[in-house]
Amino acid sequence: MKNVLLIINAILVLAVAYLLYAHFTEKNHLITTVSNSYTAVPANGFKIAYFEMDSLQNQYVLLKEVRSALMAKDQEMGKELSGLENSLRNKYQDLQKNGNALSQAEIASRQQEIMDLDKNLKNKRQVMEQEMQDESFKKLQDVKKRIEDYLKEYNQSKGYAYIFSNVPDMMYYKDTAYNITADIVKGLNEQYRQKK
Known part of the structure; x- marks a missing residue:
C-alpha cells in the first residue's frame, strides 16, 4: 500500500513539473509573439x-x-x-x-x-x-x-x-x-x- 501511494505521488510530482514547464514555456512564447506584433x-x-x-x-x-x-x-x-x-x-x-x-x-x-x-x-x-x-x-x-x-x-x-x-x-x-x-x-x- 505504501509503495502504491509513493508511486502515485511520484507520478503527480512529475505531472505537475511537466505542466509548470509547459505553462511557462508557452507563456514566454506568447510574450515574444505579442511583443513582436506590437512594436509601435x-x-x-x-x-x-x-x-x-x-x-x-x-x-x-x-x-x-x-x-x-x-x-x-x-x-x-x-x-x-x-x-x-x-x-x-x-x-x-x-x-x-x-x-x-x-x-x-x-x-x-x-x-x-x-x-x-x-x-x-x-x-x-x-x-x-x-x-x-x-x-x-x-x-x-x-x-x-x-x-x-x-x-x-x-x-x-x-x-x-x-x-x-x-x-x-x-x-x-x-x-x-x-x-x-x-x-x-x-x-x-x-x-x-x-x-x-
Missing part, C-alpha cells in the same frame, strides 16, 4: 497627460469671449422678456383699477387682450430659451472642437497615448509632473490670436 508601443510604456479644465475655462481667450457673448445675449433676452412682463402687469393692474368704470364688453375685451399677451409672453420665453440653448450648444461645441484639434496637433510632437481633462471630482489622484495646462492654454491662445 515604446519599451517604457505609454505616456499620459492631463490639463485642468477650470484653468482652461478661465484662461482661454476664445472661451471667455464666447461666455461673455452668451451672457450678453441672455441679458438682452431677459430685458426683452422683462419689458413684456411689465406691459402685461400694467394692463392687468389698469383693468383692476378701472374695471368698475368699464362696460362688460370692454372688460371682456381687455381680459382677452391680457390672456393673449400672457400667451405671447410664454411662447416668446420658450422660443428664446430654445434659441439660447441651441446657440450655446453650437458655440461650446465649436470651442470643444478647436481644443480637440489643437490637442491632436500638440500631441504630434509629444507622443502621449492619452490626454485627459481634469474636471473637479472626477480624478482622484494626479501627479502634477504630467500637468500640461499651461502649454495648452498658451498654445490655444496663440492659435486664436493668429486666426483672429
